[in-house]
Amino acid sequence: MNNEILYILLPDYAAHEVVFLSQAIASDEFALKENPKYINKVVAPTMEPVKSIGGFRTLPDYSFETMPEDYAALVLIGGFGWATPVADRVVPIVAKAIADGKVVGAICNAASFMAKHGFLNDLKHTGNGLEQLKLWGGDNYTNAAGYINAQAVSDKNIVTANGSATLEFAKELLLLLENDTPERIEMYYQFNKQGFCELFK
Numbered sequence: 001m002n003n004e005i006l007y008i009l010l011p012d013y014a015a016h017e018v019v020f021l022s023q024a025i026a027s028d029e030f031a032l033k034e035n036p037k038y039i040n041k042v043v044a045p046t047m048e049p050v051k052s053i054g055g056f057r058t059l060p061d062y063s064f065e066t067m068p069e070d071y072a073a074l075v076l077i078g079g080f081g082w083a084t085p086v087a088d089r090v091v092p093i094v095a096k097a098i099a100d101g102k103v104v105g106a107i108c109n110a111a112s113f114m115a116k117h118g119f120l121n122d123l124k125h126t127g128n129g130l131e132q133l134k135l136w137g138g139d140n141y142t143n144a145a146g147y148i149n150a151q152a153v154s155d156k157n158i159v160t161a162n163g164s165a166t167l168e169f170a171k172e173l174l175l176l177l178e179n180d181t182p183e184r185i186e187m188y189y190q191f192n193k194q195g196f197c198e199l200f201k
Helices: 017-028 085-099 109-116 130-140 168-175 181-194
Strands: 004-008 039-044 074-077 103-107 152-155 158-161
Touching: 004 017, 004 181, 017 103, 017 168, 017 181, 074 085, 074 168, 085 109, 103 109, 103 152, 103 168, 109 130, 109 158, 152 168, 158 168, 168 181
Parallel strands: 004 039, 004 074, 074 103, 103 158
Antiparallel strands: 152 158
Protein backbone atom coordinates (compact mmCIF):
# COMPACT_ATOMS: atom_id res chain seq x y z
CA MET A 1 0.00 0.00 0.00
CA ASN A 2 1.26 3.44 -0.90
CA ASN A 3 1.58 5.55 2.25
CA GLU A 4 0.46 8.84 0.73
CA ILE A 5 -2.59 10.64 2.05
CA LEU A 6 -4.13 12.64 -0.78
CA TYR A 7 -5.92 15.88 0.08
CA ILE A 8 -8.21 17.13 -2.68
CA LEU A 9 -8.23 20.93 -2.73
CA LEU A 10 -10.61 22.76 -5.03
CA PRO A 11 -10.50 26.53 -5.66
CA ASP A 12 -11.62 28.49 -2.58
CA TYR A 13 -10.91 25.60 -0.23
CA ALA A 14 -11.20 25.96 3.56
CA ALA A 15 -7.58 25.90 4.72
CA HIS A 16 -8.36 25.42 8.40
CA GLU A 17 -10.01 22.08 7.71
CA VAL A 18 -6.73 20.41 6.77
CA VAL A 19 -4.58 21.68 9.65
CA PHE A 20 -5.03 19.19 12.50
CA LEU A 21 -4.95 16.08 10.33
CA SER A 22 -1.94 17.04 8.24
CA GLN A 23 -0.04 18.24 11.30
CA ALA A 24 -0.56 14.97 13.18
CA ILE A 25 0.51 12.99 10.13
CA ALA A 26 3.75 14.95 9.70
CA SER A 27 4.82 15.70 13.27
CA ASP A 28 4.53 14.68 16.90
CA GLU A 29 4.66 16.90 19.99
CA PHE A 30 8.41 17.35 19.65
CA ALA A 31 9.20 17.99 15.98
CA LEU A 32 8.67 16.80 12.44
CA LYS A 33 8.73 13.01 12.34
CA GLU A 34 11.90 11.51 10.86
CA ASN A 35 10.00 8.47 9.60
CA PRO A 36 6.30 9.28 9.41
CA LYS A 37 3.89 6.43 8.74
CA TYR A 38 2.15 8.53 6.08
CA ILE A 39 3.07 11.39 3.75
CA ASN A 40 0.78 14.33 2.99
CA LYS A 41 0.21 15.14 -0.69
CA VAL A 42 -2.05 17.73 -2.33
CA VAL A 43 -4.23 16.97 -5.35
CA ALA A 44 -5.87 19.80 -7.30
CA PRO A 45 -7.65 20.06 -10.66
CA THR A 46 -4.40 21.15 -12.36
CA MET A 47 -0.80 21.71 -11.33
CA GLU A 48 -1.47 25.43 -10.97
CA PRO A 49 -1.53 26.83 -7.41
CA VAL A 50 -4.94 26.48 -5.80
CA LYS A 51 -6.23 29.39 -3.70
CA SER A 52 -7.89 29.02 -0.32
CA ILE A 53 -10.86 31.08 0.89
CA GLY A 54 -8.39 33.17 2.87
CA GLY A 55 -6.17 33.84 -0.15
CA PHE A 56 -3.30 31.43 0.53
CA ARG A 57 -2.04 29.60 -2.54
CA THR A 58 -0.97 25.95 -2.36
CA LEU A 59 1.18 24.27 -4.98
CA PRO A 60 -0.24 20.80 -5.74
CA ASP A 61 1.82 17.62 -5.79
CA TYR A 62 -0.56 16.06 -8.30
CA SER A 63 -3.33 17.05 -10.67
CA PHE A 64 -6.43 14.92 -11.19
CA GLU A 65 -4.66 13.44 -14.22
CA THR A 66 -1.36 12.65 -12.51
CA MET A 67 -2.48 11.44 -9.07
CA PRO A 68 -1.39 7.88 -8.21
CA GLU A 69 -3.65 4.86 -8.46
CA ASP A 70 -2.63 3.61 -5.03
CA TYR A 71 -2.62 5.63 -1.82
CA ALA A 72 -3.56 5.29 1.84
CA ALA A 73 -6.47 7.73 2.09
CA LEU A 74 -8.42 10.30 0.11
CA VAL A 75 -9.43 13.44 2.03
CA LEU A 76 -11.86 15.96 0.55
CA ILE A 77 -11.31 19.38 2.13
CA GLY A 78 -14.37 21.65 2.18
CA GLY A 79 -14.85 25.06 0.70
CA PHE A 80 -16.86 26.78 -2.00
CA GLY A 81 -15.40 24.82 -4.91
CA TRP A 82 -17.66 21.84 -4.20
CA ALA A 83 -20.63 23.84 -5.52
CA THR A 84 -18.92 24.46 -8.88
CA PRO A 85 -18.64 22.30 -12.03
CA VAL A 86 -15.02 21.33 -11.31
CA ALA A 87 -16.28 19.17 -8.43
CA ASP A 88 -17.90 16.79 -10.92
CA ARG A 89 -14.42 15.69 -11.93
CA VAL A 90 -13.92 14.29 -8.42
CA VAL A 91 -16.87 11.87 -8.68
CA PRO A 92 -14.98 9.01 -10.42
CA ILE A 93 -12.02 9.51 -8.07
CA VAL A 94 -14.24 9.03 -5.01
CA ALA A 95 -16.15 6.15 -6.59
CA LYS A 96 -12.91 4.27 -7.26
CA ALA A 97 -11.56 5.01 -3.78
CA ILE A 98 -14.69 3.58 -2.16
CA ALA A 99 -14.71 0.57 -4.48
CA ASP A 100 -11.07 -0.10 -3.60
CA GLY A 101 -11.80 0.09 0.14
CA LYS A 102 -9.70 3.19 0.73
CA VAL A 103 -10.16 5.41 3.75
CA VAL A 104 -12.14 8.44 2.60
CA GLY A 105 -12.78 11.68 4.49
CA ALA A 106 -15.17 14.50 3.56
CA ILE A 107 -15.68 17.64 5.61
CA CYS A 108 -18.07 20.59 5.30
CA ASN A 109 -19.28 21.14 1.72
CA ALA A 110 -17.34 18.07 0.63
CA ALA A 111 -19.76 15.98 2.72
CA SER A 112 -22.64 17.67 0.90
CA PHE A 113 -20.92 16.76 -2.38
CA MET A 114 -20.85 13.15 -1.18
CA ALA A 115 -24.61 13.31 -0.57
CA LYS A 116 -25.19 14.85 -4.01
CA HIS A 117 -23.58 11.86 -5.70
CA GLY A 118 -25.10 9.10 -3.58
CA PHE A 119 -21.96 8.19 -1.67
CA LEU A 120 -23.68 8.44 1.74
CA ASN A 121 -26.66 6.24 0.99
CA ASP A 122 -25.50 3.12 2.82
CA LEU A 123 -23.60 4.46 5.80
CA LYS A 124 -23.97 6.53 8.92
CA HIS A 125 -22.80 10.06 8.26
CA THR A 126 -22.96 13.73 9.14
CA GLY A 127 -22.28 17.08 7.47
CA ASN A 128 -23.39 20.70 7.55
CA GLY A 129 -26.85 19.74 8.78
CA LEU A 130 -29.44 17.39 7.35
CA GLU A 131 -31.18 20.18 5.46
CA GLN A 132 -28.05 21.02 3.48
CA LEU A 133 -27.48 17.36 2.65
CA LYS A 134 -31.05 17.11 1.38
CA LEU A 135 -30.70 20.35 -0.58
CA TRP A 136 -27.48 19.29 -2.28
CA GLY A 137 -28.43 15.64 -2.59
CA GLY A 138 -31.91 15.97 -4.04
CA ASP A 139 -33.18 12.65 -5.33
CA ASN A 140 -29.69 11.15 -5.16
CA TYR A 141 -29.64 11.38 -1.35
CA THR A 142 -31.84 8.62 0.05
CA ASN A 143 -30.39 8.06 3.50
CA ALA A 144 -31.67 10.81 5.77
CA ALA A 145 -32.20 8.09 8.38
CA GLY A 146 -28.44 7.51 8.40
CA TYR A 147 -27.70 11.12 9.33
CA ILE A 148 -26.25 11.64 12.80
CA ASN A 149 -26.18 15.09 14.39
CA ALA A 150 -22.55 14.89 15.47
CA GLN A 151 -19.34 16.77 14.77
CA ALA A 152 -17.82 13.84 12.89
CA VAL A 153 -18.99 10.31 12.07
CA SER A 154 -16.92 7.32 10.98
CA ASP A 155 -18.55 4.36 9.26
CA LYS A 156 -17.35 1.80 6.70
CA ASN A 157 -13.97 3.51 6.22
CA ILE A 158 -15.65 6.85 5.46
CA VAL A 159 -15.44 9.86 7.78
CA THR A 160 -17.78 12.82 7.39
CA ALA A 161 -17.81 16.04 9.40
CA ASN A 162 -19.31 19.51 9.52
CA GLY A 163 -17.25 22.61 8.85
CA SER A 164 -16.63 23.35 12.53
CA ALA A 165 -15.33 19.84 13.23
CA THR A 166 -11.77 20.06 11.98
CA LEU A 167 -10.37 18.45 15.11
CA GLU A 168 -12.98 15.69 15.36
CA PHE A 169 -12.52 14.98 11.65
CA ALA A 170 -8.79 14.58 12.21
CA LYS A 171 -9.28 12.31 15.21
CA GLU A 172 -11.57 9.89 13.37
CA LEU A 173 -9.25 9.68 10.38
CA LEU A 174 -6.16 9.24 12.55
CA LEU A 175 -7.88 6.33 14.32
CA LEU A 176 -8.91 4.69 11.03
CA LEU A 177 -5.38 5.08 9.69
CA GLU A 178 -3.84 3.86 12.96
CA ASN A 179 -1.46 6.77 12.72
CA ASP A 180 -0.58 6.29 16.39
CA THR A 181 -1.95 4.47 19.41
CA PRO A 182 -5.55 5.33 20.35
CA GLU A 183 -4.26 6.80 23.60
CA ARG A 184 -1.85 9.17 21.89
CA ILE A 185 -4.47 10.18 19.32
CA GLU A 186 -6.86 10.97 22.17
CA MET A 187 -4.15 13.03 23.89
CA TYR A 188 -3.58 15.00 20.68
CA TYR A 189 -7.31 15.60 20.43
CA GLN A 190 -7.68 16.71 24.05
CA PHE A 191 -4.61 18.94 23.92
CA ASN A 192 -6.01 20.86 20.97
CA LYS A 193 -9.63 20.73 22.14
CA GLN A 194 -9.09 21.90 25.72
CA GLY A 195 -5.95 23.96 25.26
CA PHE A 196 -2.60 23.93 27.03
CA CYS A 197 -3.67 26.01 30.04
CA GLU A 198 -6.76 23.90 30.77
CA LEU A 199 -5.07 20.55 30.27
CA PHE A 200 -1.98 21.33 32.35
CA LYS A 201 -3.37 23.60 35.08
